[in-house]
Amino acid sequence: MNVIQRLKAIGPGAMVAAAFIGPGTVTTASVTGARLGYALLWTIAFSIVATIVLQEMSARLGLVSGEGLGEALRNRFDNPLxxxxxxxxxxxxxxxxxxxxxxxxxxxGAAGLATITGVSSTVWGVVMGLVAGALLFTGKYKLIERALVGLVIVMALSFVASAVLIGPDLGAIAVGFVPGIPDGSLYLITGLIGTTIVGYNLFLHASNVQERWSGPADISESRTDTILSIAVGGFITITIMVTAAAAFPTGTEISDVGQMAQQLEPLAGPYAKIFFSIGLFAAGFTSATTAPLAGAWATTGALGWDSDLKSPKFRAVWGVILAVGVLSVLLGGSPVQIIVFAQVVNGVLLPIVAIFLIYAMNQTDLLGEFTNGRVANALGAIVTLIVVWLGLRTLLSVAGVV
Known part of the structure; x- marks a missing residue:
């Protein structure tokens, strides 16, 4: 497969990258960079490898079985309970x-647009919700995929430009990829991993590969798409952390990511602020489109409903999820509190989904010759143990134990 063919294969994996590089990732990477400098860049590198391992399995499951992860979960158990x-x-x-x-x-995403335009984030939030809803309502997978791939490119260029303008320390960046756990960093390590390895992306990927490809013969293209897209997503996250690390003295506390965009202006000029804000908008909009899609595919698959993008029940599920987001904007919800709540939900769900995915990938009646090999199982087990640890830590944190 030549370079052009590899680039043409990009699609479903880019949607996964678009989903995990949301405002939560931008916020967590920015806070980490400002507080600890470049020290936790290794965590992002690990998270990307772990995400590729799980997402490759999810995509292979979808292509070989013809089922979404929700359908596979429902069909695997004979016990009704x-x-x-x-x-x-x-x-x-x-x-x-x-x-x-x-x-x-x-x-x-609305905060990014508000920083550039001065128009209220409430107004932009409603506009974003309506545009995302219109895009999803078309029911045209290729259109949705192309729009999201385009925005991922915009996001990458924007965050890279802001990082270049701020002038990072290349030597310190290299040192940041050497694993280490600075004092008080465990919570941020958990956050960085938790914003990258997202449970609902496993449902998204198992379904969207079926919209793009037709079966096991396309596993190679799907694997290329997964590795390249998620690696690009990880690179974007790295540039965000690098920007914050270069912009602020180590130990700086950032209360919200919109504040960071404003603070870049006196340090690197107005363009850094604009580029970062555009990237934040793209991160918000792409995630605002993929989250309802993932929720709809997971829910319709688990309930045995029609998962066609144009089916009424599919549209109803993503419509409710989108409406909740818009309603939160109108009610003046706190982005930080909402993102923390979402992280808790992900921390609880992800271990369960990861364990089931490993189980499903070893069922010969489901996957035949395409079941996991020893290496895939070993890597999957390591990643699963880590996400179980993350889930337990999340619950203990909520309970006030840690």
Whole structure:
């Protein structure tokens, strides 16, 4: 496969990257860079490898079985009680989780536009919700995919430009990829991993590859798409942390990402502020589009409904998730509180989904010759143990134990 063919394969994986580089990731990477400098760049590198491992499995499951992850979860168990509990977890956790993320996505993207234009983020939040709804309502997968890929490119260029303008220390960047855990950094490490490895993206990927490709023969293209797209997503996250690390003295506390965009102006001129704000908008809008899609595919698959993009029930699910986000804007929700709540939901759900995914990837009646090999299982087990640790830490943090 030559370079042109590899680039043409980009699509479903880019939607996954668009989904995890939302305002939550921008906020967490910015806060980490300002507080600890370049020290946790290694965490992003690890997170990207772990995300590629799980997302490749999810995409392979979708292409070989022809099922979404929600459908596979519903069809794997003969025990009615286990089946109903599984459906409840998917519909409840994914539905609530994507709705919570949606509110943070719209509020974050609107903050980027408000910084550039001076127009209220409430106005921009409603506009973003309407535009995202119109795009999804077309039911045209190729149009949705191209729009999101285009915005990922805009996001990458914007954040890279802001990083270049701020002038980072290249030597310090290299040192940042050497693993280490500075005092008080465990919470931020958990946050960085949790904003990158997102449970609902596994549902999104298993379904969207079926819209792009037709079966096992396309696994190679799908794998290329997954690796390249998620690597680009990780690079974008790195540029955000680098920008914050270069812009502020180590130990600086940032209360919100909109504040960071404003503070870049006196340090690197107005263009840095504009580029960062455009990137923040693109991050918010792409995530505001992919979260409802993921929630709709997960819910319709788990309930056995038609998962066609134009089906009434599919549209109803993403419509409710999108409406929750817009309503949060109108009610003046706090982006920070909403993003934290979404992280808690993800922390609880992700271990369950990851464990089931490993289980499903070893079922020969489902995948035949395309089941996991030893290396894939070993990597999956390591990643799963880490996300279980993240889930437990999230629950303990909420309970006030840690």
């Amino acid at each position: 286990v089946e109903y509990v599984s459906i409840f977890l998917v519909v409840g956790a994914i539905g609530i989780g994507t709705a919570a993320y949606e509110a943070g996505n719209i509020l974050g």
